[in-house]
Amino acid sequence: MSGSNRSIERSPQEAARLLRQRLEMGGGELYLDGMTREEALEQVSRAKGKGTRQRPTAAPTSTQAPTQAQSPAPGVGSSTGGAAKSSGALPAVLPDDYAGLREIALECTRCGLASGRTQVVFSDGPPTARLMVVGEAPGANEDASGVPFVGMAGQFLDLLLATVELSRKDSVYIANVLKCRPPGNRDPQPEEIEACSPFLLKQIDLVKPRALLAVGSFSARLLTGRDGTALGKLRGAVHTYHGVPLVVTYHPAALLRNRRWIRSFWDDLQLLRSVIDGDHA
Numbered sequence: 001m002s003g004s005n006r007s008i009e010r011s012p013q014e015a016a017r018l019l020r021q022r023l024e025m026g027g028g029e030l031y032l033d034g035m036t037r038e039e040a041l042e043q044v045s046r047a048k049g050k051g052t053r054q055r056p057t058a059a060p061t062s063t064q065a066p067t068q069a070q071s072p073a074p075g076v077g078s079s080t081g082g083a084a085k086s087s088g089a090l091p092a093v094l095p096d097d098y099a100g101l102r103e104i105a106l107e108c109t110r111c112g113l114a115s116g117r118t119q120v121v122f123s124d125g126p127p128t129a130r131l132m133v134v135g136e137a138p139g140a141n142e143d144a145s146g147v148p149f150v151g152m153a154g155q156f157l158d159l160l161l162a163t164v165e166l167s168r169k170d171s172v173y174i175a176n177v178l179k180c181r182p183p184g185n186r187d188p189q190p191e192e193i194e195a196c197s198p199f200l201l202k203q204i205d206l207v208k209p210r211a212l213l214a215v216g217s218f219s220a221r222l223l224t225g226r227d228g229t230a231l232g233k234l235r236g237a238v239h240t241y242h243g244v245p246l247v248v249t250y251h252p253a254a255l256l257r258n259r260r261w262i263r264s265f266w267d268d269l270q271l272l273r274s275v276i277d278g279d280h281a
C-alpha cells in the first residue's frame with residue numbers, strides 16, 4: 001500500500017493508466033495501487049487547475065453546415081443567414097454556424113427554467129470532437145460555473161474517458177439535454193425537453209460526432225426513445241440517434257455511489273471506443 005504523499009504526485013495520465021490496467025485485469029472498483037478515489041479525483045482537478053483545459057469564455061469557432069443524413073426535428077432547420085437573437089421563442093430556423101447557435105442559447109428564455117438559472121450551460125469541449133457526451137441537465141456546480149460536468153462526477157468522468165484516451169481537451173464534446181438547471185435538481189419536465197431539444201439536435205448536427213454517449217437513465221431513455229426501459233436493458237447495444245451511433249451507460253455520479261457499476265461503465269467504454277474507431281460491426 002503506497003502512502004498518500006506518493007500517490008498524489010501521480011499525473012492524471014498515470015492515474016488513468018493504472019485504472020485501465022486494473023479494469024483490464026477484471027477489477028471493478030477504483031483502487032489505484034494506494035491511490036484512493038478522492039486522490040485520483042484530486043489529480044484530475046489539479047491538472048485542470050494548471051490550465052490543461054480551457055473553459056469556454058468566448059464563442060468557439062464556427063463549423064460548417066451538417067452533412068449527416070438526419071431527420072428534421074421540430075425547431076431545427078438549416079440557414080445560411082446567420083444567427084437571429086432570441087428572447088423567448090426560438091427563431092423558426094436555427095443557424096448553421098456554431099457561434100450563432102451558442103449566442104441564441106445563451107440568451108434563451110423559451111421555458112420557465114430561464115428565470116431560476118445563474119447562467120446557461122451550453123457545452124464544453126471542442127465542436128470538432130469525435131465523441132459527444134450527453135447528460136441530463138446542469139446541477140448547482142454547473143449552473144454556477146457555466147460548464148457541464150464539473151465537480152467530482154465530472155472529474156471522475158474525465159478520468160474514465162482518459163482510460164480510453166479521450167479527453168474534452170481535444171476529442172470529447174459535452175452537453176446536456178437541458179441547458180438550464182431545474183430547481184432543486186428535479187427531473188426535467190416534458191415541456192422543458194420539448195423547448196430545449198432543438199439546441200441539442202442542432203449541436204449534434206454541427207459537431208457531427210462519430211458517436212454519442214448518453215450518461216444516466218434520463219438521457220439514455222430520451223435518446224433511445226425507450227421511455228420506461230431500465231438503463232441496464234439499454235446498455236451493451238449500439239443504438240442510433242438522428243443517424244449517429246449511440247451508446248448508453250451509467251451517470252458518473254451513480255458510479256461514485258455504486259462502485260460495482262464501474263466495471264460495466266468500462267465495458268461500455270470499450271464498445272464506444274470500437275464504434276469511434278470504426279471497428280464495430
Ligand code: SF4
Nearest residue numbers: 108111114179180196
Ligand atoms: S432550458 Fe433550454 S429552452 Fe429552457 S430557457 Fe434554458 S436554454 Fe431555453
